[in-house]
């Protein structure tokens with residue numbers, strides 16, 4: 600009996616074991632196939648010239664509202680300077696009517712008696728030609744008209760043209776020294792004159808003339824008397840992409856001028872154009888201050904041009920001012936402004952005679968490009984017509 604019980608137990612255990620093996624085999628079959636092991640490639644060694652650090656992904660940026668600065672205004676392209684006087688010749692109409700046409704009418708009279716010559720003289724003096732040049736011109740015209748005998752209008756025009764051009768002079772060097780020096784230093788131009796003659800406007804217009812001629816320009820606002828003058832100059836500069844150096848209102852003009860040249864050197868500019876004051880905050884005289892500005896600027900090197908701005912409408916007053924300025928600084932050229940608003944075009948002749956310095960530029964209006972290089976022939980053409 601005991602054997603029987605033992606046999607039954609063994610049989611049960613055996614059956615249980617077999618059943619367990621079958622079930623576990625089935626289960627094993629149901630397992631999903633093992634996923635393939637990922638291939639891990641070691642990071643590539645950086646090549647020559649590549650970044651050694653492993654690039655980290657850019658942090659994700661969130662969208663955020665920003666106010667963009669207003670777009671810079673487009674730079675203006677100034678008109679070329681060549682031929683400006685011809686383009687602006689109509690602006691000389693007041694001088695043309697009273698000086699040019701007046702002279703031609705008188706010279707065309709059948710009989711040129713003493714009274715007529717006196718009238719001719721009167722016209723020249725009224726147009727501010729000046730006493731000595733007037734006498735010289737009348738003398739030459741008298742002689743040449745006598746030689747000519749009968750006169751056609753064309754002959755008279757040619758004669759007057761020739762004599763006026765000779766009086767203005769064609770020998771003087773009217774070019775502006777605005778090219779960079781060989782050592783890389785920029786040319787320095789000082790713009791001087793009493794207040795209200797148009798210095799700041801002229802500096803701005805001249806900046807445009809230079810930009811039109813391909814120069815890189817830095818402007819110096821050394822007129823620290825009038826804050827608006829510095830603003831005005833800066834606006835002129837911004838229109839054509841020229842930087843402006845300025846100081847505090849009432850500051851030292853010489854120090855602004857010095858800094859402007861320093862900036863011009865640092866920027867590799869061709870020309871530094873310095874607008875000076877016509878009035879001062881300090882008790883120092885205008886002329887003392889101007890002398891100081893020039894001396895301080897010359898610590899960088901000699902000044903290349905000193906342009907005296909004169910208002911053509913002020914006539915003989917302008918000549919008095921010119922003399923005073925000439926004593927303090929060596930004027931190298933004259934700018935006659937507001938010739939569009941006067942019949943006194945003859946001032947060109949008088950002022951050159953007075954100072955022995957050529958008129959280099961003339962202002963013929965308030966427009967940005969209404970400043971023209973002066974040419975004797977084109978000027979006389981405009982006065983007496985072709």
Ligand SMILES: Nc1nc2c(ncn2[C@@H]2O[C@H](COP(=O)(O)OP(=O)(O)OP(=O)(O)O)[C@@H](O)[C@H]2O)c(=O)[nH]1
Pocket residue numbers: 792793794795796797798799800801822825828876877878936937938939940961962963964965969
């Ligand atoms: N019609 C005419 N007006 C001009 C000419 N040049 C300058 N002006 C005007 O003259 C006025 C005086 O010019 P500014 O440049 O401010 O004179 P400024 O000499 O710098 O004066 P301060 O800064 O006070 O010393 C302005 O209204 C200019 O527009 C010109 O050629 N023709």
